[in-house]
Amino acid sequence: MITELFSTTVLIGILASGIRLATPYLYAAIGETFSQKSGVLNLGVEGQMLLGCFAAFYVTFTTGSLWLGLLAAIAVGALMGLAMAFVTVNLRAQQGISGIGFYLFGLGMSDLLFQRLMGTVETVQGFPKIYIPGLSEIPGIGEIFFNQNILVYGAYLLVPLAWFVLNKTTLGLKIRAVGENPDAADSLGVNVARVRYFTIILGGILSGVAGASLSIALLNVFQQNMTSGLGFIAVALVYFGAWHPVGVLGGALLFSMVNSLQLWVQVLGIPIPSDIAVMMPYVLTILVLVATVSRVRAPSALTKPFERDE
Amino acid sequence: MRSKLSTLFDALLPVIATLAALAVGTVMLLLLKVNPIEAYAALWDGAFGSANSFAETLVKATPLLLVALGICISFRGDVINIGGEGQMIVGAVLATWVGLTFTEAPGWLIIALALVAGFVGGGIWGGIPGVLKAYFNVNEILSTVMMNAIAVQLMNFLLRGPMIDPAQAELASKIPQTARLIDEFHLARLAPTRLHAGALIAVVLAVVVYILLWRTIWGYRIRAVGQNPHASRYAGIKVSRYMVLALLLSGAFAGLAGAVQVYGVNYRMITDGSASGFTGSAGFNGIVAALFGQLHPLWSIPASILFGALLVGANKMQRVVQVPSALITVLNGLVVVFVVSSEIWRHRRQRRRLAAAGEEEAQPKPDQPQVQKEAGQ
Numbered sequence: 001m002i003t004e005l006f007s008t009t010v011l012i013g014i015l016a017s018g019i020r021l022a023t024p025y026l027y028a029a030i031g032e033t034f035s036q037k038s039g040v041l042n043l044g045v046e047g048q049m050l051l052g053c054f055a056a057f058y059v060t061f062t063t064g065s066l067w068l069g070l071l072a073a074i075a076v077g078a079l080m081g082l083a084m085a086f087v088t089v090n091l092r093a094q095q096g097i098s099g100i101g102f103y104l105f106g107l108g109m110s111d112l113l114f115q116r117l118m119g120t121v122e123t124v125q126g127f128p129k130i131y132i133p134g135l136s137e138i139p140g141i142g143e144i145f146f147n148q149n150i151l152v153y154g155a156y157l158l159v160p161l162a163w164f165v166l167n168k169t170t171l172g173l174k175i176r177a178v179g180e181n182p183d184a185a186d187s188l189g190v191n192v193a194r195v196r197y198f199t200i201i202l203g204g205i206l207s208g209v210a211g212a213s214l215s216i217a218l219l220n221v222f223q224q225n226m227t228s229g230l231g232f233i234a235v236a237l238v239y240f241g242a243w244h245p246v247g248v249l250g251g252a253l254l255f256s257m258v259n260s261l262q263l264w265v266q267v268l269g270i271p272i273p274s275d276i277a278v279m280m281p282y283v284l285t286i287l288v289l290v291a292t293v294s295r296v297r298a299p300s301a302l303t304k305p306f307e308r309d310e
Numbered sequence: 311m312r313s314k315l316s317t318l319f320d321a322l323l324p325v326i327a328t329l330a331a332l333a334v335g336t337v338m339l340l341l342l343k344v345n346p347i348e349a350y351a352a353l354w355d356g357a358f359g360s361a362n363s364f365a366e367t368l369v370k371a372t373p374l375l376l377v378a379l380g381i382c383i384s385f386r387g388d389v390i391n392i393g394g395e396g397q398m399i400v401g402a403v404l405a406t407w408v409g410l411t412f413t414e415a416p417g418w419l420i421i422a423l424a425l426v427a428g429f430v431g432g433g434i435w436g437g438i439p440g441v442l443k444a445y446f447n448v449n450e451i452l453s454t455v456m457m458n459a460i461a462v463q464l465m466n467f468l469l470r471g472p473m474i475d476p477a478q479a480e481l482a483s484k485i486p487q488t489a490r491l492i493d494e495f496h497l498a499r500l501a502p503t504r505l506h507a508g509a510l511i512a513v514v515l516a517v518v519v520y521i522l523l524w525r526t527i528w529g530y531r532i533r534a535v536g537q538n539p540h541a542s543r544y545a546g547i548k549v550s551r552y553m554v555l556a557l558l559l560s561g562a563f564a565g566l567a568g569a570v571q572v573y574g575v576n577y578r579m580i581t582d583g584s585a586s587g588f589t590g591s592a593g594f595n596g597i598v599a600a601l602f603g604q605l606h607p608l609w610s611i612p613a614s615i616l617f618g619a620l621l622v623g624a625n626k627m628q629r630v631v632q633v634p635s636a637l638i639t640v641l642n643g644l645v646v647v648f649v650v651s652s653e654i655w656r657h658r659r660q661r662r663r664l665a666a667a668g669e670e671e672a673q674p675k676p677d678q679p680q681v682q683k684e685a686g687q
Contacts, residue, residue: 041451043392043451047643083647087647087650087651091651091654092654092657093647093650093651093653093654094650094653096390096451097390097597097601097646097650098646098647098650098651100392100594100597100598100646101643101644101645101646101647101650102643102647103643104594104598104639104640104642104643104646105639105640105643105644105647106643107636107639107643108636108637108638108639108640108641108642108643109636109640109643111634111636111639112634112636112637112639112640115634115636116342116634224636225584228584229455229458229459232452232455233455233456233459235451235452235455236449236452236455236456239448239449239452240452273467273470273471275463275464275466275467275470275471276463276467278463279459279460279463279464279467282456282459282460282463283456283460285456286442286448286453286456286457289442289446289448289449289452289453290442290446290448
């Protein structure tokens with residue numbers, strides 16, 4: 001049965017679902033990369049995702065418009081980001097802990113709204129697969145890369161875009177300066193608070209989209225606590241990817257490929273207990289963190305609130 | 311006089327934060343078209359209305375307090391442990407295994423061994439991220455999250471496989487649970503309610519942790535490392551070792567919470583496949599309680615009772631006014647956000663005090679001597 005894993009159809013299946021599964025991680029982790037690059041650890045990603053998940057699903061379910069659903073997730077994510085920014089920038093609250101608070105808030109709020117507004121698990125028709133003439137027809141490759149829905153494509157386009165913004169634009173320079181040495185950035189006239197507001201809200205928006213990608217593009221349902229730790233893993237992937245969008249992409253792909261592999265192992269009925277198989281991506285992530293992280297330095301001002309000397 | 315007033319104000323900050331959260335809760339209840347007075351009355355009644363409901367509150371508060379004690383240690387050492395859920399699970403697994411394996415031994419011995427097993431199991435699960443942080447520079451937030459996920463799968467595997475209740479194993483729809491512990495192994499009940507000796511153990515341990523943190527050299531070093539790892543290193547403290555110790559102890563208390571949950575409440579390990587299915591999210595809510603208690607083991611006692619009350623009261627509120635108990639999770643989140651946000655006022659006043667003191671004495675006393683004394687040992 002093990003040999004079945006290596007047949008072409010199964011391999012293509014594993015790779016295609018691996019590519020798809022990486023989507024929510026990519027959105028959330030790229031967003032988190034921005035906020036961490038500017039020196040803010042946002043641990044509330046999971047809560048933002050859950051609310052985005054629900055908002056997207058509920059609006060799509062009631063209006064029938066996927067785009068309105070996505071917009072709702074963006075709005076909710078932005079609002080959560082705004083609150084987080086106020087608490088961490090203006091009130092200079094400890095970031096890790098306030099993140100846990102925002103997580104609990106999102107967890108409870110999405111559950112509460114779900115029970116009040118819907119009550120039962122429903123399904124929607126999610127974003128359809130987009131067929132790209134030519135590319136989608138390439139054997140194997142087409143099936144793996146070019147037979148996905150728009151949010152999946154968006155997630156992968158986000159990676160080079162994030163790299164470009166962070167490394168090749170003035171905005172990116174400001175973000176990195178604020179994360180490395182806010183005092184120096186401030187003395188050069190960079191508005192530290194404004195930069196951090198921008199990155200935290202951007203992070204919130206992308207977390208919201210990550211949630212939407214689950215509820216209206218990949219799974220097309222909403223259930224209580226349906227992200228089940230996905231947002232926390234997205235935070236982990238930022239460390240894993242050493243605060244570099246391409247590294248984050250590598251981490252997200254590794255994680256979701258192993259995840260996809262274990263799903264197929266179960267589908268094919270290979271006798272590995274499913275609970276043990278599900279454990280594998282997490283074990284692997286820890287092992288890779290052990291092997292890589294020690295060489296990379298975090299942004300110097302990460303988790304440190306900025307205060308102007310007066 | 312003024313310093314007394316401001317100490318009082320500091321102590322009141324969490325209370326103000328809670329009131330603020332309750333105020334937001336009121337607005338939410340109004341939006342849900344529920345009479346807030348009725349809802350909060352149901353909450354209060356559910357938590358404190360009778361001896362039984364108060365006992366339930368204390369039963370819920372017990373794991374919160376145990377987890378919170380561990381959190382006091384790790385957060386004081388500036389390591390953030392959000393792996394309480396996983397640590398509870400692993401502690402409970404080991405403790406349950408003890409009780410199901412040695413059925414011939416006397417009850418007191420097994421209970422003692424099981425509690426130790428829970429402590430050790432949680433300690434291992436917290437110690438691993440500790441080692442990873444101290445020696446491999448792996449961020450503990452990430453590793454504890456990962457360890458949570460691994461623990462959940464481990465629990466599901468064991469409860470569906472090797473450790474499953476023989477009675478369930480024969481059924482078609484198997485509930486993931488272990489066999490029931492024999493009656494001799496149950497923690498003693500304290501009153502004709504569900505209140506059990508675990509609550510007492512937790513309170514005693516709160517005093518122990520207080521002594522550990524403020525009256526022993528290990529506690530002193532954990533706090534020193536938490537406040538300034540660089541200065542501690544210069545002072546000759548083995549920083550890595552105390553980081554591991556902080557996380558290990560933190561995990562151990564969570565593991566003990568898991569063991570107490572099995573031996574005091576459920577008498578078996580049971581889950582619905584998620585972490586909270588066994589822990590009731592005590593691994594997370596314990597963090598909230600510890601923060602609310604300002605990371606002080608003794609203040610964590612009333613804090614845990616408060617959050618235990620909220621959790622128990624929420625069920626009653628759900629029954630009486632049909633507000634989903636998820637509202638309480640929302641309020642817990644808000645309390646955390648408000649408490650950490652309110653710290654700014656404390657810091658401001660502290661600085662003003664220092665500035666005032668600095669003007670009175672030309673040279674303010676630096677903190678250095680304390681650390682130097684440490685180096686001399």
